[in-house]
Amino acid sequence: MTNTVTQLADELLQLVFHADPMYASILGVPGHGRTLADRSATAQDDLRTRAQDIAARMTAVDPAGLSTDDAVTRAMVIHHADQMIDEIDTRQVEFTISDLFVAPAAELIMTLPMVPLSTPEARDDYLARLRAVPAYLETVAARHRDGVAAGRVPVERTVRNAIAHLDRYLADPANDPLARQEVPADFAAAREEVLATVVRPAFAAYRQALTDEFLPHGRPDDKVGVCWLPGGDELYRTLARIHTTTDRTPDDLHQTGLDVIERLTEEYAEVGARVFGTSDRAEIFQRMTTDPAMRWRDAEELLSSAREAVARAEAAAPGWFGRLASQQCKIEPVPPADAPGAPAAYYLWPSMDGQRPGIYFANTDRAEERDRFVSEVMAFHEAVPGHHFQIQLAQELTHLPMFRRVVNPTAYAEGWGLYTERLAEEMGLYSSDVYRLGMLAMDSMRAGRLVVDTGMHALGWSRARAVDYLRENTPMSNLDIGNEIDRYIAYPGQALSYMVGRLEIQRLRGVAEQALGDRFDIREFHDVVLGNGSLPLAVLADVVTAWATVSLP
Numbered sequence: 001m002t003n004t005v006t007q008l009a010d011e012l013l014q015l016v017f018h019a020d021p022m023y024a025s026i027l028g029v030p031g032h033g034r035t036l037a038d039r040s041a042t043a044q045d046d047l048r049t050r051a052q053d054i055a056a057r058m059t060a061v062d063p064a065g066l067s068t069d070d071a072v073t074r075a076m077v078i079h080h081a082d083q084m085i086d087e088i089d090t091r092q093v094e095f096t097i098s099d100l101f102v103a104p105a106a107e108l109i110m111t112l113p114m115v116p117l118s119t120p121e122a123r124d125d126y127l128a129r130l131r132a133v134p135a136y137l138e139t140v141a142a143r144h145r146d147g148v149a150a151g152r153v154p155v156e157r158t159v160r161n162a163i164a165h166l167d168r169y170l171a172d173p174a175n176d177p178l179a180r181q182e183v184p185a186d187f188a189a190a191r192e193e194v195l196a197t198v199v200r201p202a203f204a205a206y207r208q209a210l211t212d213e214f215l216p217h218g219r220p221d222d223k224v225g226v227c228w229l230p231g232g233d234e235l236y237r238t239l240a241r242i243h244t245t246t247d248r249t250p251d252d253l254h255q256t257g258l259d260v261i262e263r264l265t266e267e268y269a270e271v272g273a274r275v276f277g278t279s280d281r282a283e284i285f286q287r288m289t290t291d292p293a294m295r296w297r298d299a300e301e302l303l304s305s306a307r308e309a310v311a312r313a314e315a316a317a318p319g320w321f322g323r324l325a326s327q328q329c330k331i332e333p334v335p336p337a338d339a340p341g342a343p344a345a346y347y348l349w350p351s352m353d354g355q356r357p358g359i360y361f362a363n364t365d366r367a368e369e370r371d372r373f374v375s376e377v378m379a380f381h382e383a384v385p386g387h388h389f390q391i392q393l394a395q396e397l398t399h400l401p402m403f404r405r406v407v408n409p410t411a412y413a414e415g416w417g418l419y420t421e422r423l424a425e426e427m428g429l430y431s432s433d434v435y436r437l438g439m440l441a442m443d444s445m446r447a448g449r450l451v452v453d454t455g456m457h458a459l460g461w462s463r464a465r466a467v468d469y470l471r472e473n474t475p476m477s478n479l480d481i482g483n484e485i486d487r488y489i490a491y492p493g494q495a496l497s498y499m500v501g502r503l504e505i506q507r508l509r510g511v512a513e514q515a516l517g518d519r520f521d522i523r524e525f526h527d528v529v530l531g532n533g534s535l536p537l538a539v540l541a542d543v544v545t546a547w548a549t550v551s552l553p
Helices: 002-019 021-027 041-059 068-090 104-114 120-131 133-150 156-171 185-217 232-244 250-276 281-290 299-319 372-382 387-395 402-406 410-426 433-457 463-473 478-490 494-519 522-530 537-550
Strands: 330-333 345-348 359-362
Touching (some): 002 021, 002 041, 002 402, 021 104, 068 402, 068 537, 104 120, 104 133, 120 133, 133 185, 156 478, 232 250, 232 410, 232 433, 232 494, 250 281, 250 433, 281 433, 299 330, 299 359, 299 372, 345 372, 345 387, 359 372, 372 387, 387 410, 387 522, 410 433, 410 494, 410 537, 433 463, 433 478, 433 494, 478 494, 494 522, 494 537, 522 537
Antiparallel strands (some): 345 359
């Protein structure tokens, strides 16, 4: 029976890599380096059928008598196969046009440079993959046409963002991010020939299609949510289920966001009084967003703050975690071509073969306009003890099937990242009250995400209403608010995952603390949460509850 569970987990992982060969390459898994994802409707239907088959066969496995690890693997495989089916059914490729990495063209520009090119075979594969770009973009354009025909049309603003992104890319061939990696001279010349004669013309043709065919059909700013698409209400409920790994309704999630925003008022008053001498939330926000002392001097100062924060977290980690990540996290600026439309920070997971470490990217574009106070909290979330710890440790769980080590449900991953922002306060990592305001600001943003994501995509809010809500209820800069709202428009439902996951991890910690009393050990709790790979929230709850029960005297 164990073999059946493991074999089905391996089979599903191969299906994941078949669906997204770039993901396999970024992880350093060989055998997938020459191809790009097939986004055609026929290929998606085939993936759906295969995922259904795996889910059915795993469901037929009787959980009675399985080991703890196998029972968790069984639950994860069923969940992820069902999620793949849900994702295919959303047909997001038809209407997702943006400069964000979830859009097909932007994804290529962002992810192709992440593939290691350290061997002749890898470099040969890279050229083959570059030659596949025209067919990939033609397929994507065909899916956009299908969307237009069915009324599943993109948002005009995000199409314009995508066009601007491609214009930046095409205008600067000397700094093409797809030629970023240092390689032998003969390969560099071959790569440049393919980029000049195959890849850039393909991006130019796709860009022209965006302008001529899809921009005219774009939805206006007062209809940015998927609720304005055919079947949009059910579509958004599906996306919420995918990203939260729960069945919570949009109305419930919306109210949760409002409640968290309200609870933060008292904390702002306490910390704001120490920093600015006022407990009035509006005045605190005004000072945070307008005081020149809250901005960076330059890009290097921003990066230095992130590096110092990560170093402090690494030094404190042994007191809070029994198992520690074996590799340190690199800290780099977001590449210039990606920076204008990129988030303030993000993490790139390490490759499984050890060739590329985990990297925390901090956005230094227009650094003088960026908020100083969020630097530390973002470093803790994205690097240590957040995503880097979680993902690096998962990859090192070699006793588990690889599926458990690399599949990463959003609510778990982002919930953990947000949980660590508050954990960092317990660990004494924030260097001043200014950076504690950053912790509260990130709480406001993630709670605000519940409100505005559901507001736009379920309740029909306009973009302007969503912008106004964040402006009134968070201390975010206008630059960040605009980028964030456009991200939620392009990536519906994903923004829900952070606070939903954090609240569940906190709830489970409270359950364990109450059950175990003086026997509760925070290091053991963290090792349980991180020691099983990334889990859907319901499966995580079962794992933590079982641990707390077994640990009772």
